[in-house]
Amino acid sequence: MKDWLRFCVAFWHSFRGDGGDPFGSPTRRWPWEDGTNSLEMAKTRIRANFEFLRKLGVEYWCFHGRDIAPEGATLQESNKNLDELVALAKKLQICAETWVKKGRTYGHYGELRSYLSIPATCMVLPQVQTLKSSHTLQQKTMEVTHELGGGNCVFWGGREGYQSLLNTDKKKELNHMGSFLKAAAAWKNKIGFEDTTGMPQRRSVSYKNIECNHSTLAGHNCVHELEVARINGFSCAIKNGGLAPGGFNFDAKLCPPLSTYSLGLVNAAKLYEDGVLTGLVTARYASFDSEIGAQIEAGTADFETLEKYAFQWVSLRLLLESRSLPK
Numbered sequence: 508m509k510d511w512l513r514f515c516v517a518f519w520h521s522f523r524g525d526g527g528d529p530f531g532s533p534t535r536r537w538p539w540e541d542g543t544n545s546l547e548m549a550k551t552r553i554r555a556n557f558e559f560l561r562k563l564g565v566e567y568w569c570f571h572g573r574d575i576a577p578e579g580a581t582l583q584e585s586n587k588n589l590d591e592l593v594a595l596a597k598k599l600q601i602c603a604e605t606w607v608k609k610g611r612t613y614g615h616y617g618e619l620r621s622y623l624s625i626p627a628t629c630m631v632l633p634q635v636q637t638l639k640s641s642h643t644l645q646q647k648t649m650e651v652t653h654e655l656g657g658g659n660c661v662f663w664g665g666r667e668g669y670q671s672l673l674n675t676d677k678k679k680e681l682n683h684m685g686s687f688l689k690a691a692a693a694w695k696n697k698i699g700f701e702d703t704t705g706m707p708q709r710r711s712v713s714y715k716n717i718e719c720n721h722s723t724l725a726g727h728n729c730v731h732e733l734e735v736a737r738i739n740g741f742s743c744a745i746k747n748g749g750l751a752p753g754g755f756n757f758d759a760k761l762c763p764p765l766s767t768y769s770l771g772l773v774n775a776a777k778l779y780e781d782g783v784l785t786g787l788v789t790a791r792y793a794s795f796d797s798e799i800g801a802q803i804e805a806g807t808a809d810f811e812t813l814e815k816y817a818f819q820w821v822s823l824r825l826l827l828e829s830r831s832l833p834k
Contacts, residue, residue, distance in 0.1 A: 508565055508769045513754030516560060518570035522552050524717055544577045557599045565764070569756055571663070572648040580680060582640060586647050593651045600655065630662070631669075631680040631689045646694055653700035658754075662691070662702070 508514075526534030539551050553575060560568055575596065576589040632638040645662065652660040669675040755768060778784055794800055799816045802808035 508765075508772065509564070511772060512768055513567060514563075514565045514765055514768075515567035515569050515754045515756040516556070516563070516565050518552075518568060519574045519755055521559065522556055523574050546577060546588055546591065548590070549576055550595055553592060553595055553599065557596075565765075567658075567754055569657075572644055581642060589651060591624055593654055597655055618824060619744060630684040632683075638683070642690065645687075645691065649691070649694060649700060653698050 522537070525536065537555070539555050541548055541551075556568060560566075573585070573589070576585070576592040579585040579588050632641060649660050669677065669680070795804055799808060799812070802812065
């Protein structure tokens, strides 16, 4: 299953979530936590993460840009803290006999103090000073992902887009977004890392994301999006021999349902192999295996041809009905 599903532990919910929500206080505190967000506490969390990975037997992990390191008084100090934690994580990855790998990093800074009062982040901020800082944060995220050998760096757009056009210049924001993506592309070429955008934005441009919660926010259905991907040439996990180079990131799930997904894959393989569902679909469209059906699918049947076949079909149907009438 590690080759087929490539499970990935999300650091943000597994080690930074406290179980609190808008309606209640935190419900959990891990035994290694000391109540601070110090640099030493951050290092303890990283060590706990790798112990957790080892016990689960999971090879991949992922984090948001500032989950693993505390925010400093300045941007330079924040970057220094992140560099120190990345160095420790890289050492622990090597000490884990090379089986622990960096799955992906998310450029998400919505919880930093300097962004809490801002309704959008990174690509379409209305203040140039904050926009420059957010771009620098994303730049650093790409650097550390590359340093750790990460397979992906997602530009998380959960607060992108707009709430009202009354105070929004959409053209200006899209131009700002384009400038950011150009700069990111130039930077990834410079450091030798392939970066991607991947999260949707409310009333914005990025909708094609295979992630159930985000597809719902974008007004889409996750199953529908998977099918659209399939018919446009993307293989399903079974036909593709697994999710590589992608993987499963459980995000908000504190207890990753590894066994559930594994059993689901086994059952899906059985359904695929016995051919029952495939046979039902094939039988439903069997009439298109006829001469006129093939012409329709090839796009060569014009209205005159279809009219001729339609008249023949009606005549044949009437003939068959007359033969079945009681004498």
